[in-house]
Amino acid sequence: MKLEIHSQPDLFTELAPEWNKLVERSTANQIFNTWEWQSTWWQAYQPGDLWVITCRTDADQLIGLAPWFIGTTEDQKRFVATIGCKEVTDYLDLIVDADHVDAVLDQFAGFLAENHDRFDEIQLCNISEHSISHSNFPSALEKHGFTTELEPEDVCPVVELPESWSDYLAMLDKKQRHELRRKFRRAHGENSGIDWYIVGQDDDIEEAMQQFLELMASSDPDKARFLSDPQNVTFFKSIAAVMQQCGWLHLCFLTVEGERAAAYFNFDYNQQILVYNSGLNPESHGHLSPGIVLLAFIIQHAIETKHRVFDFLQGNETYKYHMGGKDIAVLNLNARYTGN
Template sequence: MKITVFEQDSAFDTLKSEWNELLHRSASDLIFCTWEWQSTWWRTYQAGDLCIVTCRDENDRLVGIAPWFIHHLDSERVLRTIGCVDVTDYLDIIADKNHLEDVQRCFAHFLYEHHDRYDRINLCNIPEQSPTCVSFPQALRALGFKADLVLQEVCPVIHLPDNWEAYLESLDKKQRHEIRRKLRRAEAEAKLDHIVVSAEHDIDKMIDQFIQLMRASHPQKAKFLEDPKNLAFFKNLLPLMFERNWLRLSFLYVNDVLTAAYCDFDYNDHTQVYNSGLIPTENAHLSPGIVLLSYNIRDAIARKKTVFDFLRGNEVYKYRMGAQDTRVFMLRARLHGDLPEPKVDSVLAPVE
């Protein structure tokens, strides 16, 4: 196979026409691995030295993309996946399913032959069902690397049934009662308007409204948005997701007051809950966040989605809505020396 290394931002323009087509042929067809996400993240954060590695077969067809960069810390150079770690929930090597092992061996050989460019490897946010969790550490070990997988975090998901009533019946009796009670109370005591942004709306205005609610919902989110790069990432990414029909931006108005919002992604047959916003002081007794979330789950079922994915984090409300954990891992490797002990002993925080 032919290996090519791209070290300039122009790589994204060069690979644009082939990137997503390969992604659809891979076992890693994730919204976070799309050309749109990856290019936006890189152009926003510029987090190190770009190192995108591609593989082509004997017919010059693109069969593999390793979207990597080298992050320079004070005392070492760490090879990471574009998107690591905070604003991206799943990441992976992109490899044609029919060439998976060959591609991963090629990428492992590249890392071996160019080990002088970095000190260690940290590939974050790999979903547990990815072939990378098994085959890539094996390919690295075959070349003398020390490699392991560290449980990084959990992504609770709901496997959606065919109808809303079946979903409610799948819940614990207490939680089923709570959801029904909160919906009845809110709908009886207030005028509710559930809006999903569509082509008839001013998308830029609606994104600004969402960011305002996100900022108001929690001090940590407000602090996150104080970073100009984080704010720029949202403002650059969300219109692009909307253009591709991947963005599901929903709002709940309570008595004509904008109160709650969710930023979800629709990709393949999954709905993914990326972020949320809430005015905590507005109609809190009516549980507007849970009401809107319930509407969105019901809407996903009606649109024949099979998975409602809360993405990373083990917040209690996700389990109350019926979610069950899936896991994401970090692949750590180095050619010389021992791997450091993980810096955390919990799945609640990323491993550096």
Template sequence: MQTKIYTHAEAFEQLASEWDDLLERSVNAPFFMRHAYQSTWWKYLGNDDLALIAVRTDDGTLVGLAPLYRKTNSAGLVELTFVGCVDVSDYLDLLVDAEHVDSVYQAILDVLEGGEIAWDGLYLCSLPQKSITHTRFAEAARARGWVVEMSRQDVCPVITLPDSWEAYLAGINKKQRHEIRRKMRRIHNEADTRWVVIESEADMPAAIDEFIALHQKSTQDKEDFWSDSLVAFFKDVAQKLAAAGWLKLYFIEVNGVRAAAMLGFDYNNEFLLYNSGYDPDQFASLSPGNVLTSYTIQHAIELGRSRYDFLRGDEVYKFRFGAEAEPVFDLRIHRPQAGGGSINVEGC
């Protein structure tokens, strides 16, 4: 195996033609590992300390990517962590060709052990339940005598979708089924209501501005969430994902006013609900957010999608819609100090 460490942003352009091809061959390939997302995140939210490890076979075929960067944590120690970690990327992972798993893992560990990258701890955040990084990669690190710690970071509530809306309703709690029907009926009876979905590149810039405005109005925390760099990232990545056909932005209009919004990714036969917003000062009594959630579930079923993933967070409303929790893991690895001690490396 051949390895190369990329330390400059040009790496994303240099690897662009191969990145998503590897992703399609990978043993686990979260949406947030796509080149469009990773490269845009680095452009707006990264620092100047990239440490991206690429692994190739002897004939030059790209079979592994560890998109990492270095940052100093609150303890003053240098961590290597994923590009995209942690707040706005719900699932991250190493990209590893399914036919070369063990050799790629060993190659990455060889690089980390070789001294070309200075680091105190490795923090692989937001690993999905089906990832093998927190099992096989962890075992490979442990076999070298390294200290490995795994913890549950969060959960992603997920609905396994049936083939019809009525079948979905029949499968959830009777009280919730009644509430969904009651709220959908009420909003239509008491107001002129319609829901719309924005998917085109041309309509996306104005729609994203409306979404951000509704998200900021939702709570004080959400208003404080939007830094200038995050707004720039979000607008840019939305355009790229819309161009690829993966972005859907839903609104519910009440008496001509857009009262709530939901942004999701339509990808690989799954619907991923990324974020939402609403205006609590208008139409709150009509529960526009809950009704819009129902519409997006119904639409995902109509499109034939197999899963509706609420992504990270254990908010009660997600489970009322029939979701079941899937864990998201963090993996921390560090090497023992000389003399048998160890370094306590906290997450970012």
């Protein structure tokens, strides 16, 4: 096996033909690990120096990718982190061919030990409890002289989707099932004026995202503050356009008598619907519960289109559990080189 350091922005162009093929063969086939997400995120934020490590077989097949950068804290400590870390990305991982996990992780850990003078700490964020960065990488690092610590970051409530809508309703708590049916009946009433739609690949994504961002900002003061940062707005608009081109965008709006009342900015990837963010006009049509009704429409559609998983992504908001979410832990891996 051979390792190579990539530290210039053209690495994204250079690795583009191989990146997603490795993601698909890896243990980390998540949209946040794709070339599209990682390159778009880096273009928007660029918080340090690129330090992407590739691992290849002697036959030059790409079997491992550590998409890292080296950042600097306010007190001038240097740290290794994953591209995408951390506020706008929900899962991150090392991208390793499923047939070569232990060997590649050993190579990456050995590389970090040999280059420990380049950084003070490793800070890998947004690691799913099911990832190799949780189950395998800490022991590989410890073998090469690091002390490691896993700490909780957040949770992602997830629904394993059943075969039918009626089966989904049966999964819910009795009270929540009754409430959802009541809201659905109201939404389907003759005079409700409710409709919903998914933005298509040929639709004007700039206009759709402007409409979404307005709803997002109006729904919550914290979201409004988040969108006051131009970098975040740039990233949201850029990633939406890229996802639309790939066929991975699942941007949904609910209208009441033609007026947009709620929206969900989701992704559709690998038979999963990923609920990335939402928007709502809290002063309009509140009696119809437009956010929950739209969410129900989306879940029903996901079941009908044979999706396997409905992932609410990070955050433990109550409504996610009312809709059937079960927690997947998200962790951070911190490590320091001691040489022992």
